[in-house]
Amino acid sequence: MTDEFSSVWSYRLKWLYLLLLVATLMVPVFYNLYISFNKFGFGAYNYEFTLQWYSVVFQDQLLLSAFGWTMLLALCTVMTAVPLGLVAAKFFKTTRFKVWFVALLLLPLFVPADIVAASLLVFFKNLSFSLSWLADMTGLSWLGGWFDLGFMTALIGLIIYTIPYIFIVILITMGRYHPQQTEAARSCGATAWQAFRDVEFPQIRAGIFSAAAFTIILTFNEYTRTSMLKGGFDTFTSVLISQMLNTGMSEQSYAMGGIVSLVAILTIGGIIAFTMLRVQSLERTQRLKVNADMSG
Amino acid sequence: MKNTTDIAVESIGLSKNYGTVTALKSVDLKIASGQYYVLLGPSGGGKTTLLRLIGGFLRPTNGQIYLHGHDVSNVPPNLRPTSMVFQSYALFPHMTVAGNVGYGLKLKKLPSAEIAEKVVAMLSLVGLSGFEDRLPHELSGGQQQRVQLARALVLESDVILLDEPLAALDAKLRKDMCFELKQIQEQVGITFVHVTHNQEEAMTIADRIAIIADGELIEEGTPQDIYREPVKRFTAGFIGENNIVDGKVTAVKGTQAKVDVGSTTIAANSRSKNLSVGDQVAVSIRSELCRILGENEKNVRNVQKIPATYVEEFFLGLTVSHLVRLKTGADMIVRESSDRAGTSEFSEGDDIYLAWELGDARLHTS
Incomplete structure (x- = not known):
């Protein structure tokens, strides 16, 4: 709310505060990017723009393989967790026990990542052991191996991690959706699925795509759970962090950090730009029609 | 199947509970085909619950609902011969007026040319010719309700259900829309079941009125009977x-x-x-x-x-x-x-x- 009687300096100070806050949050990211484009690397007196460190990253087979695994994990997480989060959000809108529902669904967010990861690790180890024993006892060999540490366990860990975020993002978009529209569609002869596909989905699409984008970013950035549950393969972040721990920050590390940051910034920036352009386009169309009416 | 073909809607012992709360208590009701029937009563009395039970948006706790003699008590809304007009916010905002009105016809897989023809005819009936390409947010409240009505009428359902369709309109527009609704109903001859808490609105449009309060059907009759000769004390206190x-x-x-x-x-x-x-x-x-x-x-x-x-x-x-x-x-x-x-x-x-x-x-x- 704007207080029209407040001083103009108060208004300017608020903007100054906001810009300083954003700058404080973003300076490390941009500093990392700045270094990643310097031919002479971190701490050098001279600066010469280069893409060579990025080139090194994209020529490194280990990193490319890790990047591939990370993308695959991200895609599988999106394909699984987004529908699950959507169903949870839809159920939340209709349940009478909203407080309990939210509390239970968001609870995993409040448990430290290493605790969740360690718990899942022990759980999968025991489950894997039990299933292997059962496979040996019954001769049903297909029972074993499902929960050996690997892609499947890392995926489950990421699904558990991302669902609460997806739920919140979709729920925010759903807040503007009126359920009468679903009933109106049913009244027109639509099945529940047709009503969702034709009426609800187009209106919450932005939330679902935002949740998907956010899930990709979360998957890229996640280290603790993925490292403990991934088994034998590497992800982009796990390579980056192990390089930092083992050999310290190299120019290549800054470039890898830059890639992760750019993926996040471009995804979120793209969504914001698309949304703003869409709103402007709708407003322009509306104004044109109103003008046409008034002149006609 | 019951042999009462001139009865469009019939409920027998219809009740609805939400947990321990009883929203509707064993209502018996008959609505003749082609009537403009109004469910009138105070807020929270159960009239919208009754309408939603007829439309299939709620499942009855007890009792049956018959539409033209067919038991539809357990039939979902999309398979009932009813169409509903809601109080507000029920137009699909991402579809044009034509898209909204033609949506049900599209689901019926009618040819595009036939859909377009029916949409134009229906928009003409509700006085919105030339509005086909507008989006819902470009329409006034009254125009939006007309689009909802056109969307319901175009499906040629046996019964049109109207849930407080004029409640969000200002007094003058509400009055005008009352007359228009009545004229349109007489023109198309379809059974209209209209829920309202506004007695003036009910008196203006109804062929018959049912007073619903505390989950019960208090009294039923023509507007003249209800106004001049109310049987129940509640009716006398509520009407006029x-x-x-x-x-x-x-x-x-x-x-x-x-x-x-x-x-x-x-x-x-x-x-x-x-x-x-x-x-x-x-x-x-x-x-x-x-x-x-x-x-x-x-x-x-x-x-x-x-x-x-x-x-x-x-x-x-x-x-x-x-x-x-x-x-x-x-x-x-x-x-x-x-x-x-x-x-x-x-x-x-x-x-x-x-x-x-x-x-x-x-x-x-x-």
């Missing part, structure tokens, strides 16, 4: 502006009963009710049929009267209301046309009589 006095029957002679109302005894027609001395009853008189007699007129004969005190006068534009207070403390209203009303001859605190003709009073036993 009635003065209601409670009392006890002290004598019954032929078709007339004497009722002790505290400060005096009045006479009322028993309306074919089996009355006994000692029965608790209520007597209602429409405010426009009451008049005020001064102290000097207390011997006027052939009228029923109760001693009272004059309180004050309210100018309401079309009418003037006079507030009088009975000796029991109950407030009563006497209403007259403002054109006929001069400056009141009574002042606050004057002893007066609230009077009416014998035939104007209605006696209620429940």
Whole structure:
């Protein structure tokens, strides 16, 4: 709310505060990017723009393989967790026990990542052991191996991690959706699925795509759970962090950090730009029609 | 299947519970085909629950619903021969007016040309020709409701359900839309079931009215019957502006009963009710049929009267209301046309009589 009687300096100070806050949050990211484009690397007196460190990253087979695994994990997480989060959000809108529902669904967010990861690790180890024993006892060999540490366990860990975020993002978009529209569609002869596909989905699409984008970013950035549950393969972040721990920050590390940051910034920036352009386009169309009416 | 083809909607023992809360208590209702039927009652009375049960948006706890003789109690909304018009926010905002109206036809997989033809015809019927390419947010509230109506009518369903369709409109537009709804219904001849809490709206459009309150069907009849001869005390209190006095029957002679109302005894027609001395009853008189007699007129004969005190006068534009207070403390209203009303001859605190003709009073036993 704007207080029209407040001083103009108060208004300017608020903007100054906001810009300083954003700058404080973003300076490390941009500093990392700045270094990643310097031919002479971190701490050098001279600066010469280069893409060579990025080139090194994209020529490194280990990193490319890790990047591939990370993308695959991200895609599988999106394909699984987004529908699950959507169903949870839809159920939340209709349940009478909203407080309990939210509390239970968001609870995993409040448990430290290493605790969740360690718990899942022990759980999968025991489950894997039990299933292997059962496979040996019954001769049903297909029972074993499902929960050996690997892609499947890392995926489950990421699904558990991302669902609460997806739920919140979709729920925010759903807040503007009126359920009468679903009933109106049913009244027109639509099945529940047709009503969702034709009426609800187009209106919450932005939330679902935002949740998907956010899930990709979360998957890229996640280290603790993925490292403990991934088994034998590497992800982009796990390579980056192990390089930092083992050999310290190299120019290549800054470039890898830059890639992760750019993926996040471009995804979120793209969504914001698309949304703003869409709103402007709708407003322009509306104004044109109103003008046409008034002149006609 | 029941053999009652001229009955469009029938409910038998229909009830709906939400946990321990009973929203509708065993309602039996018959709506004839082609009628404009209004479910009228106070908010939270159960009328929308009844409408939603008919439309298939709720599953009955007990009882059955028949549409043209077919039991649809467990049939989902998309498979019922009904279409619904909602109070607001029910147009699909991402679709144009034509898209909204043609949506149901598209689901029926009609050819595009036929859909376009029907949409144009229906928009013409509701007075929105040329609005095909507009988006819902580019329409006024009244236009949006017309689009909803067109969307329901274009499907040629047997029954159109309207859930407070005019509640979000301003008073003037609501009045205009009432007339239009009635005209359209008469033109298409489809059964309309309309929910409202606004009695003026109900009176304007209804062929028949059902009063729903506390989850029960209180009374049902034509608007004239409901207004002039309400059977139940609740109806008399809800419809129009009635003065209601409670009392006890002290004598019954032929078709007339004497009722002790505290400060005096009045006479009322028993309306074919089996009355006994000692029965608790209520007597209602429409405010426009009451008049005020001064102290000097207390011997006027052939009228029923109760001693009272004059309180004050309210100018309401079309009418003037006079507030009088009975000796029991109950407030009563006497209403007259403002054109006929001069400056009141009574002042606050004057002893007066609230009077009416014998035939104007209605006696209620429940």
